[in-house]
Amino acid sequence: MFKDIIIGQYIPGNSPLHRMNAPIKIILTIFYIIILFFINNPISYLAFALYTFILVLVSKVPLKMILKGIRPMLWIFIFTAVVNLFMTPGETVWSIPIFKFTLNITSEGIIQGAKMLYRLFFLITGTSLLTLTTSPLQLTDGIETLLRPLSKIKVPSHEIAMMMTIAIRFIPTLAEETDKIMKAQTARGADFESGNIIRRAKAMVPLLIPLFVSAFRRADELATAMEARCYRGGMGRTKMKENKAGIIDLKGCTIFVIALLVLILLEILVEF
Amino acid sequence: MIKAENVCYVYQIGMPFERQALKNINLEIDDGSLVAIIGHTGSGKSTLIQHFNALVKPTSGKIEIDGINVTSKDADLKLVRRKVGIVFQYPEHQLFEETVYKDIAFGPKNMGLSDEEIDRRVRESAKMLGIKEKHLEKSPFDLSGGQKRRVAIAGVLAMRPSVLILDEPTAGLDPKGRDDILEIIKKLHEKNEKMIIIFVSHSMEDVAKTAEKVIVMNEGHVEMMGTVDEVFSKSKKLQEIGLDVPQITRLTNKLKDAGYDLPDNIYTVEEAAEAIKKLAGGVRNV
Numbered sequence: 001m002f003k004d005i006i007i008g009q010y011i012p013g014n015s016p017l018h019r020m021n022a023p024i025k026i027i028l029t030i031f032y033i034i035i036l037f038f039i040n041n042p043i044s045y046l047a048f049a050l051y052t053f054i055l056v057l058v059s060k061v062p063l064k065m066i067l068k069g070i071r072p073m074l075w076i077f078i079f080t081a082v083v084n085l086f087m088t089p090g091e092t093v094w095s096i097p098i099f100k101f102t103l104n105i106t107s108e109g110i111i112q113g114a115k116m117l118y119r120l121f122f123l124i125t126g127t128s129l130l131t132l133t134t135s136p137l138q139l140t141d142g143i144e145t146l147l148r149p150l151s152k153i154k155v156p157s158h159e160i161a162m163m164m165t166i167a168i169r170f171i172p173t174l175a176e177e178t179d180k181i182m183k184a185q186t187a188r189g190a191d192f193e194s195g196n197i198i199r200r201a202k203a204m205v206p207l208l209i210p211l212f213v214s215a216f217r218r219a220d221e222l223a224t225a226m227e228a229r230c231y232r233g234g235m236g237r238t239k240m241k242e243n244k245a246g247i248i249d250l251k252g253c254t255i256f257v258i259a260l261l262v263l264i265l266l267e268i269l270v271e272f
Numbered sequence: 273m274i275k276a277e278n279v280c281y282v283y284q285i286g287m288p289f290e291r292q293a294l295k296n297i298n299l300e301i302d303d304g305s306l307v308a309i310i311g312h313t314g315s316g317k318s319t320l321i322q323h324f325n326a327l328v329k330p331t332s333g334k335i336e337i338d339g340i341n342v343t344s345k346d347a348d349l350k351l352v353r354r355k356v357g358i359v360f361q362y363p364e365h366q367l368f369e370e371t372v373y374k375d376i377a378f379g380p381k382n383m384g385l386s387d388e389e390i391d392r393r394v395r396e397s398a399k400m401l402g403i404k405e406k407h408l409e410k411s412p413f414d415l416s417g418g419q420k421r422r423v424a425i426a427g428v429l430a431m432r433p434s435v436l437i438l439d440e441p442t443a444g445l446d447p448k449g450r451d452d453i454l455e456i457i458k459k460l461h462e463k464n465e466k467m468i469i470i471f472v473s474h475s476m477e478d479v480a481k482t483a484e485k486v487i488v489m490n491e492g493h494v495e496m497m498g499t500v501d502e503v504f505s506k507s508k509k510l511q512e513i514g515l516d517v518p519q520i521t522r523l524t525n526k527l528k529d530a531g532y533d534l535p536d537n538i539y540t541v542e543e544a545a546e547a548i549k550k551l552a553g554g555v556r557n558v
């Protein structure tokens with residue numbers, strides 16, 4: 001179950017998307033999300049989906065990998081859809097009587113629910129595409145670059161980036177550890193899957209305590225290892241690999257802007 | 273008895289990281305044997321042992337334990353896990369209870385045994401592992417590394433499995449802790465006539481000292497299987513797959529090449545000392 005979490009799981013490659021400069025990719029992803037929440041007609045939805053699909057093709061990341069990242073979010077998807085379906089006021093198309101209440105499904109609700117699902121889906125696809133094509137190191141490097149202007153107002157941009165690097169770096173490690181401890185406790189007869197909520201919560205104790213202990217131990221070891229290699233924060237720290245924007249980034253941005261213009265045109269010209 | 277027929281296992285099917293971890297494993301392990309599994313890192317040892325109590329199910333093939341088909345969909349997993357106890361690598365990392373006693377009691381408690389029975393089993397397995405009575409009320413986190421590991425092994429043993437599997441039980445221990453654990457394994461083997469004990473090891477010395485039979489894994493399949501003698505006599509083959517014979521055997525082999533008349537099957541320091549003494553005695557005619 002923990003193998004499905006793909007945040008921070010980088011798939012090495014040499015596609016144009018992989019080669020692009022990380023800060024620029026992050027900015028483009030932010031714009032991608034903003035656009036996703038702005039578009040509001042079926043044609044632009046279609047165009048946006050097509051655009052994303054092309055990006056996935058260009059990145060050469062297997063489609064399965066992205067779909068797998070969406071699976072853990074399934075419950076959020078279902079919850080969002082249900083809430084939107086029933087809670088949007090409007091013209092009732094279908095009433096379901098439950099005891100004294102009636103739940104009304106409205107046509108607005110159906111549309112709203114579908115829109116929210118669409119947005120969630122592409123939100124995850126877009127951001128996964130960023131993390132799947134950018135190594136965690138490049139990613140935090142990019143964040144640091146983007147945050148650097150803020151260090152003028154004493155925002156510890158390097159420290160924030162470092163903490164994020166470490167956090168991302170440890171997600172798979174902790175997931176692996178969880179898997180291991182779970183197996184060990186299962187072998188001792190622990191049951192994580194049956195019983196009511198209280199029983200299941202109690203069953204988590206044999207899993208959580210060893211996990212916390214090991215997280216603390218790892219943090220301690222890492223701190224020692226970093227100190228032993230003379231880590232002392234961001235002051236005067238230089239980089240082995242400077243990430244400079246190149247032609248490929250210019251191309252990427254151009255394509256992005258064109259796609260954006262097309263979407264805006266579609267929004268304005270096509271009326272529904 | 274453990275029986276594996278054509279067991280294959282593929283990791284992450286259909287993903288870019290797809291890898292075949294086990295290829296066509298066929299095994300039979302008799303009751304009461306003490307078996308070592310050796311192999312290079314990534315040769316599938318750990319994956320194989322996890323199949324024995326159905327923590328991992330094979331992609332294809334069949335595993336039977338005492339006649340129970342572990343791999344079938346309707347297998348009683350609770351029963352299987354009671355029969356097959358696995359002590360994982362660094363088992364001390366799974367300790368969580370307030371006291372050593374409670375931690376050892378975790379397994380038996382999950383089996384739904386009565387309090388008296390649990391008490392009896394906890395004390396028995398603690399004694400078996402050389403854990404002192406006064407330590408039972410201590411927090412497991414206050415113990416030393418070697419002690420913690422013994423507590424973890426006691427926790428599995430208290431379930432009285434008919435198959436006990438230990439994944440690298442001596443990894444990361446000091447020489448004393450190492451010898452202690454190996455002694456305990458031997459003792460367990462002597463006291464429980466029917467129990468199958470399987471341990472995974474990287475140390476050829478440990479294997480030579482402790483095991484009766486050896487399974488050699490290489491790239492997901494069983495490369496060799498036999499007695500310690502049969503396996504360690506093929507030192508060339510072992511070296512080819514990144515393993516080796518015990519250091520002392522390498523030494524006696526060199527001595528043999530240099531013309532000393534030593535027997536072939538020397539795998540422990542004690543045996544070597546004995547043989548050399550004999551040889552020296554013969555030469556000097558004392």
